[in-house]
Amino acid sequence: MPETPVLTLRGISKRFGAVQALSGFDLEVHSGEVVALVGDNGAGKSTAVKAIAGVNPPDEGVIEWEGRPVSINRPHDAQNLGIATVYQDLALCDNLDVVANLFLGRELRRFGVLDEVRMDKRSRQLLDTLSIRIPSVRIPVASLSGGQRQTVAIARSLIGEPKVVILDEPTAALGVEQTAEVLDLVERLRDRGLGTILISHNMVDVMAVADRIAVMRLGRNNGFFDKRATTTEEIISAITGATESAVTRRQARKREEER
Amino acid sequence: MPETPVLTLRGISKRFGAVQALSGFDLEVHSGEVVALVGDNGAGKSTAVKAIAGVNPPDEGVIEWEGRPVSINRPHDAQNLGIATVYQDLALCDNLDVVANLFLGRELRRFGVLDEVRMDKRSRQLLDTLSIRIPSVRIPVASLSGGQRQTVAIARSLIGEPKVVILDEPTAALGVEQTAEVLDLVERLRDRGLGTILISHNMVDVMAVADRIAVMRLGRNNGFFDKRATTTEEIISAITGATESAVTRRQARKREEER
Amino acid sequence: TSGAAPGSTAQAAQNEIRIGLLLPESKTTRYEKFDRPYIEQKIKELAPEAQIDYYNAAESPTTQQQQVNTALAKGDKVLILDAVDAKSIQSSVQKAHDAGVKVVAYDRLAQGPVDAYVSYDNRKVGELQGQALLDALGDRAESGQIVMHNGSPTDPNAAEFKAGAHSVLDGKVKIGKEYDTPNWDPNNANQQMSGAISSLGKDNIVGVYSANDGLAAGIATALKAAGMNVPLTGQDAQLDAIQRILLGTQTITVEKPYKPEADIAAEMAVNLAEGKELPDSLTPTTVTSGSGQKVPATLLTPVVVNKDNIKDTVVKDGLYTVEEICTPTYASACKEAGLQ
Amino acid sequence: MSRDRGPDASAQEPAPDAVPAVDTRLLVREEGLKGYLTEFRRKMRSGELGSLPVVIAVIIIWTVFGSLDSTFLSAQNLSDLSQQIVGTGMIAVGIVFVLLLGEIDLSVGSVSGLCAALFAVLNVLNGMNEWLALLVALAGGAAVGLIHGFFFAKVGVPAFVVTLAGNLAWNGLMLQVLGTSGTVNIPGESIVSKLYSTIFHSPAAAYVTAAVGVGLFLAASLLDARRRRAARVPFRPVAEIVLRTVVIAAIAFAAAYILNQYRGLPLALLIFLILLVVLDFVLRRTTYGRQIFAVGGNIEGARRAGISVPFIRMTVFMVAGTMAAAGGIFLAGQIQSASQTSGGGNLLMNVIAAAVIGGTSLFGGRGSVWSALLGALVIGSIQSGMNIMGVSNAVQFMITGSVLLAAVVVDSLSRRTQKAAGRA
Amino acid sequence: MSRDRGPDASAQEPAPDAVPAVDTRLLVREEGLKGYLTEFRRKMRSGELGSLPVVIAVIIIWTVFGSLDSTFLSAQNLSDLSQQIVGTGMIAVGIVFVLLLGEIDLSVGSVSGLCAALFAVLNVLNGMNEWLALLVALAGGAAVGLIHGFFFAKVGVPAFVVTLAGNLAWNGLMLQVLGTSGTVNIPGESIVSKLYSTIFHSPAAAYVTAAVGVGLFLAASLLDARRRRAARVPFRPVAEIVLRTVVIAAIAFAAAYILNQYRGLPLALLIFLILLVVLDFVLRRTTYGRQIFAVGGNIEGARRAGISVPFIRMTVFMVAGTMAAAGGIFLAGQIQSASQTSGGGNLLMNVIAAAVIGGTSLFGGRGSVWSALLGALVIGSIQSGMNIMGVSNAVQFMITGSVLLAAVVVDSLSRRTQKAAGRA
Ligand SMILES: Nc1ncnc2c1ncn2[C@@H]1O[C@H](COP(=O)(O)OP(=O)(O)OP(=O)(O)O)[C@@H](O)[C@H]1O
Ligand SMILES: Nc1ncnc2c1ncn2[C@@H]1O[C@H](COP(=O)(O)OP(=O)(O)OP(=O)(O)O)[C@@H](O)[C@H]1O
């Protein structure tokens, strides 16, 4: 790929006490590309995301934004660059209403005062577009269901003008329909030229929307795959680090049983 | 099915303030059977589970255990009957070590005093059997990864002698390998004659292990399906309540693109 | 204050005079500003080589008990003891006595085998306050009512002031409202006074009894806010009270001159430390303590301070200088009162 | 900033003409004036009681004490009350801010005493210019708050322990500041005394104040409704706005009338009311206020939204410190002196009780500065009533403790109902 | 119950001979005596400081005060100290229990005063049998704790507010109980006085106590190791057990020696030590203790594991109330009287400081009753030292405040390190 990636990670390391969560992790994201980040539990995916988003800055390594090295030490830095993140744990404020949550950290103002009217209007438009079912934009998030909260969290990342959107297991808690809608959404992001990092354990979803797949294992890179030139089996063996694993055993058994 | 179901729910209703989360919900679970409970976000699956487990007793309806009506008002009641539950949110005590968490609420005792030695031994055996990777059974759960915590939570439900195991989205947060292991485990439970209720949004997993599939929609039953006599599409349309939904639209689009 | 030789301090202290001074608290100005320096000064004067160990119990009887232990561990031979709680200290006094240490009860008569006692008479304070109020009222005493503000119900001394005042006032004047004020809190007194004014009506109140100057501060502003100027008592001769007396918003306060009390305590202590009997001049009377002991004692008489005798009381006793009292705000009032 | 570039409505599926999806199980939706009543009933049921319990409490208290002793409801007593609540109320405002974060400040009593002592010693004893001394005292309160905030926000010590330790330490410092001088008189002409005791005798003052307040409220409501209507988002119907305005006007003019019956509008009350309006605006209509609520609701969420949680925490504790200083100054003005007992006694209990009674939740993220006014009114009324009745101390202690307990029980029960109604 | 029927090892895959899986990134594992040192270093780094800071604190404090005034380290002073810490320590034990739940009890001061007053009034004034009166006082403490626990566990009011309200209300009740009599003297022959002041003069008493304690520890350790070895689970090597026993023996006999230098072993200290051993056992080796830790770690988790959270909470507050009563009785025995100031002053600060200084976390789920002993020793030493030096009150207030702050700062920082090392 000739053009500069919008976001590049090089040699990112992060250690938590006795655990080396990331060591020398690399990643590139181009505009208009969906990169799936997959890996076993504890592989370090969320840690990588938090490093990009400024929640837990890395110990070592370089983050480049549109070719320039940048330092991202606070969530605000990432936001200002144009990185929007939807976290695995939703991080909504239960006591605030949907509008307030959508605009949290980037409220619209008029004469220095919150412009509720514009925020209200904008929220309705946004939620309508995503066909999100919410009884009122003025009810506290506390009264929404898990799926509704997840869609609010995703919608929130699209307020502002992100160039890169990071989704950490956005569909883990979602029903089939909502999952389909989120996948639609991811494709729409790509169509609009955004770079997207999608973390998921669901190979079906990954194969459905990703352009490239980055596999992590024990805090390191374990291969990059082009969606069109790979198979689910290949990725799974990169994830588990073996051709022989519980997954393959299951599959073999099933095949046997079917026979 | 002629023999009495081990667990029967009849006309269960539960209301939270303004939301009627369950209305007239029915369910039967037989020994040696895996029942998948599926439904959209907010359909009321977790609410149903909590009703069975005594966490949030239902407002109306009858719960029968081996044919006898029982009342389950506290988690202890459910445990005593032989119902073990793994919750969507893990509910482990971070400050306690793995052994203490495994035996929490049903500690082994010797002369009225905690029998650490036996609990220690038993834990090692159990974790070995499930081939769960944990550095030591004596480290606090706080230092385990999400996947490790999930496996501990599942292992915990097997201490005691449950006749029915309820798993609320046990694989949502799991990697492919751990997912395969959990599915193995579910099948082993069935082989040993336990009744299992499995909640999942992942149709692949559901179709892989379930014998029967109960679909919920807006707090009500929306059909029971026999695994061998149904298709994923049929179940999805029962979940979404329509033949035309985001899921089918996606599939149609994909097929078109591929052509 | 330390400097004892290493090893067993009890032995090292064999020949020197070593006196422990135990005061009850430091929230009230008097202890740190007057009692302690006066006593230390007088002891040094009488016995220049004397060692003085100072302890302040911060209003806690338990702390004071521990401080007595500490004093005994350090080898003090005489304790000048102003008890936080005259009853609670009994076991400590007994312990000191058993260890051969003499105890001079200061200001409050500790129970137990005390060797000497010097104080002002608290009941007398209440009587003086009551009498001063009656004097100021004159014949209005018959027509109107007064409001009484007693001290904190947790302070045993407050009960004595109260009893003394009642013994004079009862039957001479109608008491319209009476309050105990927790923690001697002036804001509380202020609100109580406002309530009393609303309740009784400002024209029916002819005078106010306040157990101390702190309460009087709150009461005076409530009276002022209601546009009233009636006789108001106090106690302790605080600087702010003297200034109020100059302005006429308070009528009297009761001074208990610290110097004589401190001097006598010091003399008693030094005498006892040197193993002498106490001369009659130091113990003109005998009092009976709560635990039944007869204690040789000096009881001093408190003084009523009013606008006319400020110079002869607080200024003469060295409590305050004229400059301290007569800040610019009070300059004209001072002139009027002949202070400047 | 923030031109919304979210997925544009012109994107392919889902069809833009899809009926707005409504979950049939959601029993209540917005629907004009009638919906307002339904909404009100829903709120009651789901435990969002707001200031209703406290209004009822005030009515009960006034009725009881008024029937026991008629002086309680006299213009004079109510007028005194309106002055007396200002000191407590000011400190309670700071507590409201801290409670919105879900934290507590146990040091405000000591801090108020310390700052009053600071003013008195600087101005009266050391002859510093009184405005400057006032500023120093307020700044001192802010600095103390900053210290608490630092240990809480940066070091991670729970706020209630920091401030518990502070409660003792600042009391020690106050004793040190007052030193051997003890009580210091603040002259009647001093700014501090005047702040408390000035009263606008002209009846016009009270009425004009009431009129201005009501007018502002009406204008703001109408303007907002117009903008909302223009933007096609739900708005309050004019009928509802008029109704609200009428209720507020009734209360405002009644209060003005009572005050004028005795001596007129106290400056202290006016300052307090203006402060409340300003701070209420800050909390509800500015980014800073929104961020306070966000931190009170979900700390991690707020942090990830790019809000500097330590900044919010430290500034909120500075607000609490400053308000404690301001309250301390008014309390000193009340007795025209600063003494060693300043800020002690039941003050801490009273201000916490005031904030909670007023309807601000202990659990964070829910409340309003008006709680401080309402709560201080309840506490002040009880005290005034007990003073008039001449109730003994032991009983007063028990009553104050019980009132605080009752307030938090209501808060806790309402939160529990809310939890059951919303999602836990 | 509980014969483990978990999936049997004979099930198909995974192969039973699979190598025990070890995550290569987990840098530390168990490995005998050497691993013990590594483990120690890891604990230090990850913030699990346990009682190390407090031991260092005691050493520093003793060195400093000892060098300033030799009286401090005299057998007489240390012996007095060993008695004086008992009252504070007892109350601190209750606080430790409450802290293990992650809660706080701000009423223990008042409760201790109330119960002491109860005893004094019943026994001394009303002539009730002294054992019965003692029982009533302790039961009173438990009842008060039950009330707090009820409002906390059943109604859902935050514990710190319930107990803050209680602090005032119980103080009021104490004043009521003491009534007009004010301070009540407790005769020297009374059981309460004797509990505090009895001293076993025979040197044998102290040495035998030390020997019994050390022996029990050794026996228990060896037995446990044998059972573990038999069950093929990791066990402590004998070398390590011996080392630990030697350290404990050194401390125990040194303490006995010092006590015998002055007057012997105080009964109060003996009672306190026995109580600590018993409660430590309850916390670490019984289901009840395990449940307390579980509730302190994750309330919802504990609830779902079938633990009755309200029961645990209520009983823990009852323990706190009872221990407050016991402490109050010892404090009354110390001054042989119950007065209106009992339980007031800095007592609350001191006991909270003692519990936290001793290493029990404010954040719940982490700590030990031995904290109460160690913390009370630190607080007691500082006070005794300041008494000997004659430090002024304003300074004492500030120092006590700072010590509490320092203790919680250490706790908070260690928790933060732990969070970074464990999973947040
Ligand atoms: N704050 C933290 N403190 C200590 N260790 C941590 C922390 N966060 C993550 N870890 C550790 O770092 C490793 C990587 O964790 P991470 O959450 O990034 O995994 P993941 O790939 O997101 O896993 P999952 O699929 O379960 O979400 C794990 O071993 C985890 O225990
Ligand atoms: N404690 C609660 N209080 C109020 N409402 C609740 C509560 N728990 C659940 N609900 C509501 O009940 C409905 C069903 O929720 P439930 O959690 O059972 O759904 P679910 O089927 O488990 O969904 P998901 O797939 O998202 O986990 C939702 O509308 C939810 O908002």
Ligand SMILES: [Mg+2]
């Ligand atoms: Mg993750």
Ligand SMILES: [Mg+2]
């Ligand atoms: Mg669910």
